[in-house]
Amino acid sequence: MADKQLKVFTREEVEKHNTDGDLWIIIDAKVYDITRFKAMHPGGLSVLTDPEIAGQDATDAFYGLHRHEVLERPQYARLQVGTIKDEQPAIVARVKGELSKVPYAEPTWLSEGYYSPYYKDTHRALQKALREFVDEVVYPDAQAREEDNKRPSLSVIDEMAKRELHAMRMGPGKHLKGRTLMGGIVKPEEFDYFHELVITQEFTRIGARGYGDGLQGGVIIGLPPVINFARPELRDRVVAEVLSGKKFISLAISEAHAGSDVMGLQTRATKSEDGKEWIINGTKKWITNGTFSDYFTVGCRTEEGLTVILVPRTEGVETKPIKTSYSTTAGTAYITFDNVRVPVENTLGPEGGGVFVILSNFNHERWVMCCSSARSQRAIVEECMKWANQRKAFGRPLASQAVIRNKLAGMIARTESVQAWLENVTWQMCNMTYKEQAQKLAGQIGLLKMYSTRSAQETAQDAVQIFGGRGITRGGMGRFIEHFHRTVPFDSLLGGAEDVLGDLGVRQAIKAMPKNARL
Template identity: 65%
Template sequence: MSQKQYTLEEVSRHNKEGDLWVVVDSKVYDLSKFAGMHPGGLSVLLDEEIAGKDATEAFFGLHRYEVLQRPQYKRFVIGSIAGQVEQIHPRLPGELSKVPYAEATWLTPGYYNPYYTENHLKFQLAYRKFVEDVLVPEGQAREEDGKRPSPSVFLEMAKLGIIAMRLGPGPHLKGRTLMNGLVKPEEFDYFHELIMGQEMSRAHARGYNDGLGGGTYIGLPPIINFGKPALRDKIVEEVFAGKKLCALAITEAFAGSDVAGLKCHAKKVPGGYRVTGTYKWITNGTFADYFTVGCRNDQGGLTVLVIERQPGVETKSIKTPYSTTAGTAYITFEDVFVPDENLLGQESKGLQVILSNFNHERWGMTTASVSAQRMIVEECLKWVNQRKVFGKPLHSQAVIRSKLAAMISRVESAQNWLESITYQMNHMKYKEQAEYLAGPIALLKKYATETAQETARDAVQIFGGRGITKSGMGRHIEHYHRTVPFDAVLGGAEDVLGDLGVRQALRKMPKDVRL
């Protein structure tokens, strides 16, 4: 049924308490009954520039477009302005943004790229639609209430092969149907995985992103690569089916980044081990079913075991700046029996097991970090274009343009370095990656997370008070500023990674060079 049309003159007659209309983007809203309940107070709506007027500019100076899409506000629409059409159109789920620098160059019309294929593009479009249809609404809800991610979401991810694909290319994908057949297991490469890591950030829910299998991403690979076949196959199928989750427990309050300094003890007993110790800041620990655990054995060496949740395993939630939906935990193992078949790799050679996945882990964290930073650039570009100060757009101020220039430069340089390393990963075997890319990946992660924190700070300055408010126009900015330090710590603190990168370079310095 077509809506009634009005003239601006007709609307202007409804400009007082009890009889109050406004126009937003050609639509006429009757706010007569709502005005008294307006969160900002009645006086805001009775302003002479709003009541009975086209309040489009004023509205978008105070609210995000999504407010107009809420059912409780859509019911206030009574018609439209004759001769006018909607000028503002929200991006539909799966679509690309038209805002400059909101998308990586390879997704921007008119640009070319040396890395991505047509299949990558189709994969990106399908994966973004899944993220925005399923993960974004779920992520926002769980970020707010702090509950663990819904089991139904893991089952949906399992149907599409997403849980398996998040571990990257490899034999574990053989025979599986990925994204309804969109990509063949043997064709799935690190650029497909990069796309997944970058699209996951679109939920603007940092804690939820980690809760959605962050522990599995780092805890399952050691089981796949070093576990005995029976144990490996059992756990892999349970996890890939969306029924079980893993966590990696190697961080102790005592040791931190010093993996070799672990104190948790695995005492050898007939048929297995008795494990006693504590771990802290373990992602997904509060609800994980399996724990990949680094322990000190009787000889003082490092042994890695798979410990299933059982009596003697206690997990407690740790409060952090991001949501408890991440399942960040303090874990206590109290005389827990672990059978011999749960040993990963060889006795006293656990350091190799633990370090084997660090490069991939840090690279994966960087994909998400760069993408999250890019979305903040998009938020800022939108805001400076619609926010008016002193009668002019915010971007009319040179200092604002300077901040934007720095933000764009940072994210584009990080993206290009990331893609360069990803290309090398696609063409190197595992041993070559360990030899050539450990340093560059460490330095890239350090750079990406450092620049991310600079961008977070600049974004708060651009948004002002809105940038430190958990709701409204700047809610994504506040969330990003509050949670961005996680990327700088998880997978190795920035200073530790920087030192690693330089030491790797110095180790390869030729002996015959001088200034």
């Protein structure tokens, strides 16, 4: 409000402005002149001219209906004409870049007075820098793109590239060598899976599921096979293009005929007569970032068996958007390959060795989803904790009701248990070779993902009950609850359905059972 001088009023002075032609209200020790605004109020004129509102302190009524961010919007902020004498605002807005003080709103390692053996100074420094970057740069774009359904802004992609965030989201590895990570906060050789966990969880805070996948979700799952299995010349060119944010890539495995059943893929690749090209025919479905990708990491059936091929957007490649329950900013696509010709040098790994190429990527992909699921549940806990304390029903705060506290208890317990299991698995990843991870963690990560996503769906249901009608309304007080409830099934399907992953975990456990074990 630096552009105008605010006056100081007594409550008695404000009470005099209580008529249709001269209407003021008090919200948190701030005085607003809503005389001209009243006709535009979404709730109608009668709400504002109510004797308990007009000229009175409407703080409780306001926060029972609106989020604090409404007051920060320029069109509403300019309605403020003054403050109340000898009073200070009591409501503290969320400060960009800062940690929340709401209990359980942050993981334990970030909560004041708590400790963790997993995180070092570089993890804390990275988290602080990421919190500021996400709040300042990513969050505003995320909310805007969720509304207009456009892809994430290229300006955000560029800012991420400057900080080497695209590279860091690939996890630890040789691809980080020589890069300056987040302005030098962490050295490439120090970067571990906990640094990646921090990045994933900070980005998840935006509360925009479609945008989150649109923000290079395809790179996280589509580029690793190129990094690990492409010929050096192809690898170096494509990795440089993608990690700089100049080109985009998708993982194209799922089909209408085959999802978790990778061996059921029907897209076929045959060699040209001279053996120099692959000729690819088939379709792919539900491909994240597919509508705007320049490259596709494609699973195909060949004479030698399942083979993975890197396909550029070229003649014969057609992508169409698929409308799902989250926004089209994710770029979810149906892809048709019609006699698409690519060099055999674009084969990723050995011919017929596609199963290993695909499966080698699954552990990391599913672990990333667990990181995201854990943090998104925590955000819902924070929303519900705030609402339960400010919303009044039957004359008392919701939190005074045992049934509400019971729901909150379940949400908190699930969130904390998911995070604890996740951090244990992450610690194992940091101390195991890639081969050991494949042998020992595939089942654990499968079970963790199953538990995470089932917990998330239960939390979504409880949150809707706590918010009531607002929990199923797009926009307003419960907009993050509605969004979470609508989009939470994605995590339960992407990277493998819950039942399939649960079965994988148990089969891995049974395989490791000692043959002489008896009751």
